Amino acid sequence: MLYWLMKWVLLGPLMRVAFRPRVEGAQHLPRRGGALVASNHLAVIDSFVLPLMVPRRMSFPAKAEYFTQPGVVGTLKRWFFTGMGQIPIERGNGRAARAALDTGIGVLREGRLFGIYPEGTRSPDGRLYKGRTGVARMALEAGVPVVPVAMIDTDKANPVGSRFWRPHRIGIRIGAPLDFSRYHGITDDRQVERAITDEVMDAIRVLSEQEYVDVYASTAKKEQEAPEAA
Numbered sequence: 174m175l176y177w178l179m180k181w182v183l184l185g186p187l188m189r190v191a192f193r194p195r196v197e198g199a200q201h202l203p204r205r206g207g208a209l210v211a212s213n214h215l216a217v218i219d220s221f222v223l224p225l226m227v228p229r230r231m232s233f234p235a236k237a238e239y240f241t242q243p244g245v246v247g248t249l250k251r252w253f254f255t256g257m258g259q260i261p262i263e264r265g266n267g268r269a270a271r272a273a274l275d276t277g278i279g280v281l282r283e284g285r286l287f288g289i290y291p292e293g294t295r296s297p298d299g300r301l302y303k304g305r306t307g308v309a310r311m312a313l314e315a316g317v318p319v320v321p322v323a324m325i326d327t328d329k330a331n332p333v334g335s336r337f338w339r340p341h342r343i344g345i346r347i348g349a350p351l352d353f354s355r356y357h358g359i360t361d362d363r364q365v366e367r368a369i370t371d372e373v374m375d376a377i378r379v380l381s382e383q384e385y386v387d388v389y390a391s392t393a394k395k396e397q398e399a400p401e402a403a
Contacts, residue, residue, distance in 0.1 A: 175256035176230060184257075185225045191340045192330055194226050198347035202227060202320060207281035208350065209312050211373050212322040213301055213381050214290035216331035218338060219324045223288060224258050226345055231286040234273060235259035274307055274314075281315035291373060292390045297397055299328060301374065301383035302390035309353075309369035313360065318350035319373050323381035346380040 179185065188194065202208070210231060212223060224231040239254045240261040241247070254261075260276060263269040280287045289311070291304030312319050325344030332339070351373060359365050378385050386393065 175252070176258045179256040180225050184221070188222060188225060191338065192222065193342045194222060195325075195342070195344040196226055196347070197344065198349075199228060201347045201349050202229060202286070203318070203350065204229075205284065207284050207315060207317040208286055209277075209281060209308065209315070209317055209319045210286055210288045210322055211291050211304075211308050211319050211377065212288060213324055213377050213383065214292050214295045215299065215324055215326075215328040216295065216333070218327050218331035219290075220259070220288070221257060222327060222343065223322065223324065223345060227286075227347075229286050230258060231288055232258045232260050232280055233288040234262040234277065237261040237263045270307075274311055277311050278315045281311065281317045287311075291370060291377075294390050294394070295333070296328075296383075296390055297333075297394045299383065301378050301381060301385045302393060303387050304370040304374040305389070306363070306366040306370045308373055309366040312353055312369065313356060313366075316354070316357070318352050319369075320350050321348040321373060321376035321380055322346065323348075323377055323383075325381065348376050348380050351376060 210223075212219065220233045220235070224233060235254050239259075240251045242250055260280065262273040262276060277287045277289065289308055291308040292302045293305045296302060308319065323346040325346065326341060327343050330339055330341040330343050353369055356365055356369065374385070
């Protein structure tokens with residue numbers, strides 16, 4: 174109930190006025206059944222715009238801290254992120270990463286849409302970076318298709334370092350689902366996981382028309398921060 178209130182009454186209408194989003198290829202989202210929605214990641218606002226603008230309800234992972242903060246502010250944050258359909262995920266060590274994957278797989282097996290950013294973090298400069306293989310593991314273990322998505326100009330509506338959103342037209346391009354059933358039964362094969370991930374990233378690249386960089390975004394961020402720190 175809260176999700177639909179956010180989508181159609183509270184936040185969704187405001188976003189439609191402020192950002193005038195163009196949604197292309199919505200027909201590619203499966204009408205029913207689980208699917209992994211893999212998107213590029215330009216800005217924090219991506220996690221709000223995408224689930225509010227697609228026809229089906231969609232969940233995204235969010236830091237567990239958003240749901241556990243005490244006090245009135247914490248209650249409001251918990252209410253807001255729950256209403257946005259976001260699911261708390263612990264971040265940190267390998268065990269936390271595995272738990273995050275399991276959470277997403279559980280959502281997919283329930284026949285729902287689950288969003289993921291294969292880059293792992295926001296792009297530091299608007300380019301598309303190498304994907305993490307978690308997207309492949311989830312698709313294989315849940316047995317679902319991967320729907321590639323490109324967010325367009327969300328970094329202009331929500332610039333890095335800015336606490337405020339700015340009115341700017343944005344776009345969402347949704348590609349045809351990628352079927353990886355040919356790999357059914359294969360698990361813990363790094364070559365297969367890398368091949369699937371690269372195929373997903375190439376589909377996102379075509380949709381977004383971004384320049385592709387064959388390194389992880391987190392690595393690029395560290396390299397950029399090192400000279401500044403020095």
